[in-house]
Amino acid sequence: MILVGNQRGGAKDLASHLLKQENEHVEVHEVRGFASNNLMAALNEAHAISRATRCKQFLFSLSLNPPKDENVSTETFEQTIERVEEKLGLTDQPRAIVFHEKNGRRHCHVVWSRIKTEEMKAIQLSFTKQKLTELSRELYLEHGWAMPNGLKQAHARDPLNFTLAEWQQAKRIGKDPKQIKAVFQECWSLNKTQNAFENALKEYDYVLARGDRRCFVAVDHRGEVFAVSKWIGIKTKEVRDRLTDETALPSVSEARIQIAKDMATRLETISQEQKNVLEARRAELEEKRQILVHQHRFERKKLHDAQHSYRHHKQQEWRNNFNTGFRDLFDRLTGKRHKIEERNEQDAWNVEMRQQQERDELIFKQLETRRALQSRIERLEALKTYRLDELEHDRSQYQAMREQRLEELETQRREQNRDRPQLRQSTPDWMR
Known part of the structure; x- marks a missing residue:
């Protein structure tokens, strides 16, 4: 089965994700080593403990994905989890196991706390x-499952099957000359025919091409020639002895044209994928914004109703402060009613100020929440602009490289046609 793990924080978000009802079945199989048996409370407990350390990514999350059509028992999952614990040094650490079922497939998620409570330190995972x-390879071999090509050998993956992160990393780090030399030497020593050598280079993202002066070259995804x-x-003679069919290979310009076309297409696909992902995240934030607006309106209405009820009660109390009949007439003559009016007005003013302060506090609290959400929306928009502009820039460069090479090929053809000797029509001697 495929095992994918990473360190992370965000206990609440992770628990919410694991308990999402978008799956057909969700089963909290085990919660071990925590004070609570509730998944959300358990992960929040891990977060609380991590606050006593400097560790930000206090959890290790692992997904176990068996082959699509295989029925894998719970016992097998548990045995695999035990082996993962032993390999990574997470034995006896608090953990939670959750099973998901969707579209006829069952997979498993495990979350460990990285904090060793005895030492209050995070376990180093390297x-x-x-x-x-x-x-993963061992499990495929032990159970006789058909192993994916990408798991057999890391270089057996499709060279055009890269992700956004892999593409950005390749651009960032470039290539190490020692690694390039090792790749060429490995492909040459293990492949004794031209076709085998060509296919081996292709697995490492090189295209075998026909160079100048009967020289064989390889072109990488950037158009560099090796x-x-x-x-x-x-020696060149040794290469020629094994690579004999030059006519089956593209020229350097033709190879660059094909590479540029393939890379531009792949980058266009990644760009569309990024648009879809970012639009989905934007829709989630918009939904949260709408929910927040409704929630804030409800809270304000609730406060308004409570304050209105309180004012109504106070108004009745203020009216009761006045005497009626002859006592009221006596109070007017002696000035006592005027004093009661002043006291009621002061009390009413105090109530209004106090209620205004309550409304302000609620508004300020809601504004803080709303600004936090708005900050996420603005960061997402900035990320969208940056990523799509970067991908479009790279795609345009490959498109320009393709057009440039096509122009060079056309120029070469015109020069070749011009340099060809033209047949002269013979003329009789008497016309000369």
């Missing part, structure tokens, strides 16, 4: 991706 990948003999470290 090389988790490599360790989980190794365990001489095969130079990067393998052998």
